[in-house]
Structure formats: structure tokens, C-alpha cells
Amino acid sequence: MKIHADPITVNCKKVLAGLDLIGAKYELVHVDYFKAEQKEAAYLAINPNSSLPTMVDGDFLLWESNAILQYAADKTGNDAVYPRDLKTRADINRWLLWESSSWFPSCYVYLVENCVKPLLGDEADPAVIAAQDAQFHKLASILDQRLSQHTWVAGDHVTIADIALAAPMHLHGWQQLPLDNHRHLKRWLTTAIEGLPCWQKTMIYQGFTTQKPN
Numbered sequence: 461m462k463i464h465a466d467p468i469t470v471n472c473k474k475v476l477a478g479l480d481l482i483g484a485k486y487e488l489v490h491v492d493y494f495k496a497e498q499k500e501a502a503y504l505a506i507n508p509n510s511s512l513p514t515m516v517d518g519d520f521l522l523w524e525s526n527a528i529l530q531y532a533a534d535k536t537g538n539d540a541v542y543p544r545d546l547k548t549r550a551d552i553n554r555w556l557l558w559e560s561s562s563w564f565p566s567c568y569v570y571l572v573e574n575c576v577k578p579l580l581g582d583e584a585d586p587a588v589i590a591a592q593d594a595q596f597h598k599l600a601s602i603l604d605q606r607l608s609q610h611t612w613v614a615g616d617h618v619t620i621a622d623i624a625l626a627a628p629m630h631l632h633g634w635q636q637l638p639l640d641n642h643r644h645l646k647r648w649l650t651t652a653i654e655g656l657p658c659w660q661k662t663m664i665y666q667g668f669t670t671q672k673p674n
């Protein structure tokens with residue numbers, strides 16, 4: 461399968477780390493986000509949303525990062541990271557939908573304000589961050605509550621839900637995500653997630669670079 465992606469973006473980091481966790485082989489087709497290549501005709505032909513990533517597997521095209529992880533886990537037959545048990549799978553699917561509809565948009569505000577804008581020579585707007593504060597803490601408390609019960613989101617084993625939920629926080633320091641009041645979430649992110657080989661292999665650092673700073 462081919463993954464059209466820019467590894468520096470949240471949803472591409474998610475898919476590349478997730479595919480590594482799953483053990484699915486892929487070929488990366490680099491689409492440069494900061495050069496806006498996702499808006500060019502060649503890319504729009506495979507993804508009319510002009511958003512990254514997109515998977516091409518033979519004649520099958522798939523966009524939506526979480527759908528790509530679900531497909532890859534099923535195709536590979538990796539039931540450990542995407543279990544087939546009815547309730548466990550429904551639970552994971554619920555977190556994937558929550559991540560896409562609620563969690564990513566909230567975390568993204570901090571990424572845009574504290575990372576993207578300063579990088580492009582603009583300033584973070586404290587009013588925009590303040591306006592997101594209540595929503596972020598509401599959502600983070602929901603995830604924190606779940607993570608107070610288990611090591612991983614869906615129990616004692618890492619699943620694709622963990623990768624999806626962590627991806628919008630992958631630059632949490634630079635992003636200045638207010639995590640201190642969410643100790644279970646912070647423990648999960650900074651020890652469990654950041655200890656995963658698939659996460660370490662796909663690390664992105666301050667400045668949106670794959671080069672580890674000295």
C-alpha cells in the first residue's frame with residue numbers, strides 16, 4: 461500500500477506510527493504540507509478534501525486517517541492492536557470517532573497558535589487559546605478518567621485507539637498543551653506512548669522537523 465503523506469502533520473504521524481504498530485508494510489509518497497502540495501490537482505484526484513493522508517492499495521483509495529488504520533489492521537489480520545471482540549472493537553471505534561470529531565479539533569488550536577503561527581512569522585493569539593481552554597479541559601478529563609483505569613485506552617494492551625488519540629498531542633511541549641491537571645493522561649503520553657518503538661521511529665520535533673535537536 462502507498463501512503464500519500466507529510467510525516468510532520470498530526471494525521472500523517474498517526475498513520476505512519478499506526479502502520480508500524482500494526483506491522484503493515486507501506487511505501488511513503490511524500491506530499492509537502494508547507495508547500496501546499498495537498499491542494500494541487502494531482503493530489504486532489506485522490507483526495508478531494510485536500511487533506512493528508514491518503515492511502516492507495518491497488519485500485520482501492522482511502523482517506524480519513526482512522527479508517528486507514530482500521531483497514532490496515534484488518535488487512536494485516538493484527539487482532540492484537542484492533543481486537544475483534546464485539547465490545548472492545550466498539551469501544552475502540554468510539555474513541556477513533558471521538559478523536560476525529562472532538563479531540564483533534566481542540567488540540568489543533570494549540571498546535572496552530574503555538575507552533576504553526578510563530579513558525580510562519582505570526583504571533584499566537586492568547587484570546588483564541590483562552591476560548592479553547594474549557595473545551596480542552598472537558599475533553600482531557602474524559603480521556604484522563606479512562607486512563608485512570610488502565611495502562612492503555614482500551615485496557616492492558618496498546619491498540620490503534622492509543623495511537624489515534626496521542627497523535628494530536630505529538631508536539632505537546634512546543635504545543636503548550638495544559639496537561640498538568642490530567643495526570644493519568646500525562647503518564648500515558650509521556651511514558652506509555654512515548655516509549656513505543658513505532659512512536660519513536662516517527663518522531664517530529666520542534667520546528668516540524670524529523671531531525672532530533674542536539
Ligand SMILES: N[C@@H](CCC(=O)N[C@@H](CS)C(=O)NCC(=O)O)C(=O)O
Binds near residue numbers: 470513526
Ligand atoms: N479527518 C481527517 C483530517 C485530515 C487533516 O485535517 N489533515 C491535515 C493535516 S493533519 C491537512 O492535511 N490539512 C490540510 C490543510 O491544512 O491544507 C483525517 O483524519 O485524515
